[in-house]
Amino acid sequence: MAIVERVFSGVQPTGNLHLGNYLGAIVNFVKLQETHNCIYCVVDMHAITQGADVWGGPAELARNTREVAAAFIAAGVDPKKHIVFNQSQVSGHAELTWIFNCVARVGWLSRMTQFKEKAGKDRENASVGLYDYPVLMAADILLYRATHVPVGEDQKQHLELARDIAQKFNNDFGDSIRGQGFNEGLFFPQPEPLITGPATRVMSLRDGTKKMSKSDSSDNSRINLTDDADTIAQKIRKAKTDPEPLPSEEKGLETRPEADNLVGIYAALSGRSKQQVLSEFGGGQFSSFKNALVELCVEKLSPIASEMKRLVADPGHVDAILVDGAERANAIAAETMKSTKDIVGFIRSR
Template sequence: MKKRLFSGIQPSGEVHIGNYLGAIKNWISLLDDYDCIFSIVDYHAITVEYSPGVMQERIINAAATNIAAGLDTDRCIIFVQSQVPEHTELTWVLNTLTPMGILERMTQFKDKAQQNEKNINVGLFDYPVLQTADILLYKGQAVPVGEDQVQHIELSREIARKFNTRYGELFPEPQHILSNAPRIMGLDGKNKMSKSMNNYISLIEKPDAIWKKLSRAVTDENRKRRDDPGNPDICNVYTLHKYFSTDSELDRINKQCRSAEIGCVDCKKILSENMVKELEPIREKSLELINNPVSVMDTLNAGAEKCRKIAKETMSEVRSLMGLR
């Protein structure tokens, strides 16, 4: 029997190549080895300020782009978190097992609190417990994450262990799976790629837009002139080449950069061409799905129906063990 895998998809706007390289490609590689459930986590998304009028559009876009990128719905379940109310019910139960001191030490809470000083809400503070409920509700055993989420999965294991000790064995202790590209830096070369930092390339970017963004991307800052030798080891553009260019291209660019045979503009042009080659089919399929939102919602509703059945069974077991019925 396959182990169950759970992961969340943020409906926070356009899906970018950081999501694609750091998460989606990893998920695709795991589809045949695990029983995979992916949730569009709209309850997580409302912990920061957002526009209610565009939430449904963002959910559709997130689903469409992930499906277009390779999440085959014949081999996995995709659904919207808020369509399964047991997520928040289990969160309340797990809150009673989670010390506040542990949540205060969560690195991501500190980072997000700094970014959202005017809206440091309880939901943001409690985010890791909802994330734990997301996983444990389906008795998830494997959770693919980036490095910044490992601390949350460690907390999930601790909460599962505490529940099992206090009330009886029920939840597996989830293990994290790190991607080969867990942290993709943005085009500024300084921060993780993100929509909020505006340092990203979207999966549905047009070819000319990809080139426009790449042309401004930060490279080796020590290379001031075209005839100065570069250092690919500290160049974020070269790092992106590793995911979109062939081994022979990588080797050639590495040598030519160090000897100043190739300049940053030409290096970026090669990357742009290779990016377009890989991303254009995804863009076309994404737009086709986005333009047919009823079909996308049918897929999400079918996924939610399957997940509600699992979630109801889990919560029935939880309440029974806790003496709540």
């Protein structure tokens, strides 16, 4: 079973998809499908690692799962040419996670900064799933022997863990891997990160030092993918800025996080560099720039919001897409799991 170049990425169905999700992930999903074989997953198993008060309970999880799938499709992902599915429909994710739990080391997981951030001071009461979810993330990627993963800066550490697990598995079971016909002793690839675009990390509209997040108590801190044109305009015009004009050079953004964030958003939505944006708007006041940003955001996001609304109103159609995607994903996953079990020494039915 030769390694095929393949992209894998997933988005948690935690509700309230926003501009950060779109620019940091979904817009790149659309671009990558032009050049790669792509598998895009709604990672509903990751969503339940914290209490139901965080993920909203069963009805909310199902609704959010459909909303993320709808966002993929509304943004331009083609579920017929590529694979769109929800993680829990493919049992290989859980199976491979257990095997990787026995390969990964506690010290590796203890260094994961996101666990420390999410668990806070009450780590003893955090779920095992929250602690272990980087291993599940590694299994998500390697179940399809993916070679490339589009990730934001905050996920690079988890991708490094996936690479470490792949390498240790290949080393631990090298003789068995070669015995199964993989002559170089390489079964799992070491996936490479794909970090693209000028706005891979979109910050809050109220505080340019904090990441845009659905958990922020202020709805004005983010642009939701379901916001209408008037709401988008209001949020951008209220976005925090500083009293100085926009700089003409990118270096002038280094100590101005709010300006840097808005310029980055404009650049990403327009497919230009930050410097190109500043060449047009540098020296001008924020009011004029914000008006231009409003027009651009509405132009790019309104069609997505309309299509998402249409798709979410037809849950049966979305579910059919997810089931079809899961069947195609499972065909790949099953081959990986057969070889993995043979390599480890598990007896299985032939």
